[in-house]
Amino acid sequence: MTLLYGGIFTTVALAVLLGAQQIQQIIVGQKVQDSPFVGNPGTAPLQDPAVLAKAQADLERTLINSQRVVTVVTLVLITVLAFAVCFWLTGRLLRPVHRITTTARRLSLSTLHERIALTGPRDELKELADTFDAMLDRLEQAVDSQRRFVANASHELRTPLAIQRTAIEVGLADPTPEKVARIRAELLRNTLRSERLIEGLLVLAQGERGLDAHLPVDLEAVVEQVIEDHLPLAVRHGVALDVRTKPVVVSGDEVLLGRLAANLVHNAIRHNHPGGHVTVELSSDAVLAVRNSGPRVPPERVAELFQPFRRLNADRTGSADGAGLGLSIVAALVHAHGGAVRAQAQPEGGLAVTVTLPVAPAA
Structure with missing residues (x-):
């Protein structure tokens, strides 16, 4: 110009x-x-x-x-x-600028699919239009993800409530001691599932919001405590734990880092098979790697596991063991700590998840 x-x-x-x-x-x-x-x-x-x-x-x-x-x-x-x-x-x-303005004024949640699609030489206005289109792509993906999240969360929360209502209406219509005990166990199991789901949603929201303060955290101690807490679960599933850690101090929130490590270890144990193994490694440069045996994971679907309520078999399964929030919480907590996370399907089955966190500066 x-x-x-x-x-x-x-x-x-x-x-x-x-x-x-x-x-x-x-x-x-x-x-x-x-x-x-x-x-x-x-x-x-x-x-x-x-x-x-x-x-x-x-x-x-x-x-x-x-x-x-x-x-x-x-x-x-x-x-x-x-x-x-x-x-x-x-x-x-400036005719392309008027076109961009007209498109922006016309946009709403129902017209996010529209694009400027400006043609012509690669100049400043073409770059502006392409940037605007890329922003619309991200916005459309975010809105679709939010809609899917709300739908899945509503389904996950409605399922235990429906089970509890059915158990109360049908099971207590002609109560006997045995039926009351069975209904009590069913209500307790669904209540615990609802509590885990709500807790997972709160942690996910906190991770996406970010941390209020960054404090030095002994990550080795956090990982060892998580392993100790999950030993009974590993024994029940017949899974062997192989743990190798080195001292390292990171900057972040100790409770959230504990939840991060717990989700990785819990998923590695639960999505495994009897006689399988879980390997947990923590290096001195704050790289936490968790690898497990188990069913084969299609490599093209690994990225889906970091989305809320996303499981390999379906978006919503009503599983009593989890709501599909494990790795999505991990991704949110890693992002809140300024780190990076990646997952890789292992050829023999199972998943390898690697988390890299920023090391705390020396005092």
Whole structure:
């Protein structure tokens, strides 16, 4: 745009100046022809020095006045033409901006699929339109994810409530001691499941919001405590734990880091098979790796596991053991601590999840 405007202004100025120069030459030529120094055909030239001096002074004043008039007219013409051409050209150049504005005003939750799709050379406006389209892509994905999250959360919360209502209405219609005990166990199991789901949603929301303060945390101690807490679960599932840790201090929240490690270990044990194994490694540069045996995970579906309520078999299963929030909570907590997480399907089955956290600066 700078080259375009500069070139147009230069062209207009040169054209007007050349025209003004031609006009000025015509005026000067006419004045010279009328000058007493040149004389007219059939007349004798003036010989009086006083008359000649006066005539010369009049000619100089006339030339100066004509030059001023030509200069003023030239400046006015350059200004008018420059503004007219720039106004026309700006309208054409800013047409994509009006298109972007119109699209932005028309957008709503029901029209997020619309795009500007601007064509043309790769200039500033094309880059702006492409950036706007990319923002709309992310916004549409976020809205779809939110809608799916609300639908899945509603389903997960409604399922235990429906089970509890059915158990109360049907099971207690003709109560017997055995039926009451069975209904009590069923109600307790669904209540615990609802509590785990609500707790998971709260932790997920806290992780997405970020941390209020960053404090030094002994990550090795946190991981060892998590392993100790999950030993009974590993024994019940017949899973062997192999733990190798090194001392490292990270910056973050100790409770949330404990929940992060617990989700990784819990998922590795639960999504396993009898006689399987879980390997937990913590390096001195704050890299926590959890690998487990188990069913084969399709590599193209690994990224889905970090989405809320997403399981390999279906979005919503009503499982009593979990709500599909484990790895999504891990991803949110890692992001809140400024770290990175990646997962990889193992060829022999199972999953390998690696979490990298920032090491706390030395005191």
